[in-house]
Amino acid sequence: MINRRQLVSALAATAAAGFPRHSPAAPAASETPLPIPELLDARAQGNAVRLVAAKNPHTFLPGHPAQAYGYSGSVLGPAIRVRRGEEVEMAVENKLDRGTTVHWHGLIIPSHLDGAPHDTIAPGQTWRPVLKIDQPEATAWFHPHTHRETARQVYFGFGGLMLIDDGSGERFGLPRSYGIDDIPLIIQDRNFDSNGRLTYDAGPMTVMHGFRGHTIMVNGAVAPVAKVPAGLVRLRVLNASNARNYNLSFVDQRNFHIIASDGGYLAAPVKLAELVIAPAERFELLVDFSDKTSAVLQTTPDPFTPAGGGADFERLMTFKPDETKSAVTTIPKSLAAIEAPDTSKAARRRNFVLNDHMMGMMMGGPRGPAMAINSRSFDMGRVDVRLKQGETEIWQVESEMLAHPFHIHGVQFRVLSIDGRKPAPHLQGWKDTVLVPRAAEMLVRFTQQATPDHPFMYHCHILEHEDAGMMGQYVCA
Ligand code: C2O
Numbered sequence: 001m002i003n004r005r006q007l008v009s010a011l012a013a014t015a016a017a018g019f020p021r022h023s024p025a026a027p028a029a030s031e032t033p034l035p036i037p038e039l040l041d042a043r044a045q046g047n048a049v050r051l052v053a054a055k056n057p058h059t060f061l062p063g064h065p066a067q068a069y070g071y072s073g074s075v076l077g078p079a080i081r082v083r084r085g086e087e088v089e090m091a092v093e094n095k096l097d098r099g100t101t102v103h104w105h106g107l108i109i110p111s112h113l114d115g116a117p118h119d120t121i122a123p124g125q126t127w128r129p130v131l132k133i134d135q136p137e138a139t140a141w142f143h144p145h146t147h148r149e150t151a152r153q154v155y156f157g158f159g160g161l162m163l164i165d166d167g168s169g170e171r172f173g174l175p176r177s178y179g180i181d182d183i184p185l186i187i188q189d190r191n192f193d194s195n196g197r198l199t200y201d202a203g204p205m206t207v208m209h210g211f212r213g214h215t216i217m218v219n220g221a222v223a224p225v226a227k228v229p230a231g232l233v234r235l236r237v238l239n240a241s242n243a244r245n246y247n248l249s250f251v252d253q254r255n256f257h258i259i260a261s262d263g264g265y266l267a268a269p270v271k272l273a274e275l276v277i278a279p280a281e282r283f284e285l286l287v288d289f290s291d292k293t294s295a296v297l298q299t300t301p302d303p304f305t306p307a308g309g310g311a312d313f314e315r316l317m318t319f320k321p322d323e324t325k326s327a328v329t330t331i332p333k334s335l336a337a338i339e340a341p342d343t344s345k346a347a348r349r350r351n352f353v354l355n356d357h358m359m360g361m362m363m364g365g366p367r368g369p370a371m372a373i374n375s376r377s378f379d380m381g382r383v384d385v386r387l388k389q390g391e392t393e394i395w396q397v398e399s400e401m402l403a404h405p406f407h408i409h410g411v412q413f414r415v416l417s418i419d420g421r422k423p424a425p426h427l428q429g430w431k432d433t434v435l436v437p438r439a440a441e442m443l444v445r446f447t448q449q450a451t452p453d454h455p456f457m458y459h460c461h462i463l464e465h466e467d468a469g470m471m472g473q474y475v476c477a
């Protein structure tokens with residue numbers, strides 16, 4: 001096992017200047033440039049996009065070549081830009097020696113295109129869903145959703161972004177030069193052995209708490225540096241970790257503005273100095289670098305993870321403003337037109353309890369303890385909920401012990417309450433995943449058809465919990 005000190009010296013070997021060292025947990029000085037996932041503009045390719053799911057050589061730690069999973073690349077995947085109102089034909093080829101699936105997380109599309117566990121792509125096969133994009137501008141993503149193997153397949157590298165474009169970012173005057181002032185940040189925690197290879201062990205404790213790694217990567221690099229224009233920069237942050245929450249802030253405590261959540265723009269920018277992001281959530285931030293001062297993004301212990309549960313104080317990356325580049329300097333006053341959620345439209349209320357106590361042990365889960373929802377562990381052959389297409393419902397979700405990030409396929413919803421209170425302003429827009437400390441209520445309109453042979457999933461996005469059974473299925477007709 002490579003420890004932090006070894007990692008620090010491995011990185012220091014390639015380093016010149018570095019972080020100011022006031023955190024005891026500060027990782028190395030590093031000059032690794034922030035890798036930017038390749039932008040794949042679907043329209044420029046005639047709306048036909050090819051993805052190859054394969055294992056490839058990738059160097060996570062300088063000087064230590066290793067292997068990783070990636071979509072059409074050595075790790076992670078491209079950022080696919082798609083436009084509202086267009087149809088995109090995907091061709092996903094599986095070059096692994098095992099089955100996989102590709103789920104379009106956050107897309108509002110019918111269930112047979114959703115890429116959930118029922119859509120396994122066998123080795124050597126190509127899956128060709130045609131995705132009709134019809135939802136507001138947002139940052140969605142895609143990742144494997146393979147029965148009982150999601151955690152492992154995401155851990156070893158699969159994950160990409162889907163940038164849905166409807167022209168509103170341009171109308172709002174937001175930064176939109178991809179990789180320059182519109183930058184994706186995919187945050188993940190990992191463990192490495194002494195040869196710089198990823199290690200993953202899903203023992204019973206890992207299943208209970210979800211995997212927590214000792215090293216945090218951004219876009220597949222440890223402690224990278226991004227050169228940014230000295231103005232406003234848009235960061236599209238995705239927590240693609242298996243289980244860990246991050247509590248993001250800048251070391252100099254500068255404020256930033258949240259402009260979007262999972263399903264698109266907020267009504268107006270929300271000023272914050274600290275942001276908790278749970279697995280699978282996306283937030284888009286505007287950060288002002290016009291002071292031309294380097295800024296370090298860090299994570300600090302979050303209020304939802306029990307002490308000692310792996311929520312450390314760590315530095316993620318550095319931004320270095322570069323004065324030669326022009327930039328956007330005005331924060332828009334308002335963004336999307338978002339109505340207040342209207343609960344009078346709800347046809348009914350449903351309750352879901354996320355069971356994470358050791359009862360699962362007796363039920364004999366896939367690997368150690370089983371997880372469940374309403375005391376039932378996931379069963380691919382069982383439909384848990386039958387819904388009427390077009391209806392709106394209130395879903396109330398309770399966490400038994402830990403805080404769980406709850407996700408529903410096929411929809412974007414509005415959060416009505418978290419632990420009995422109105423959600424914070426940056427959680428009041430469209431979302432598909434919400435962290436449930438004790439209880440949350442959401443207003444959900446189910447517009448997409450889900451047939452019994454391709455039900456939609458709802459689940460905890462701690463991937464070890466999902467794989468161990470904290471997942472259910474709904475049909476909608
Ligand atoms: Cu991000 Cu069921 O998925």
Ligand code: CU
Nearest residue numbers: 104105106409
């Ligand atoms: Cu999803």
Ligand code: CU
Nearest residue numbers: 404460462465
């Ligand atoms: Cu969970």
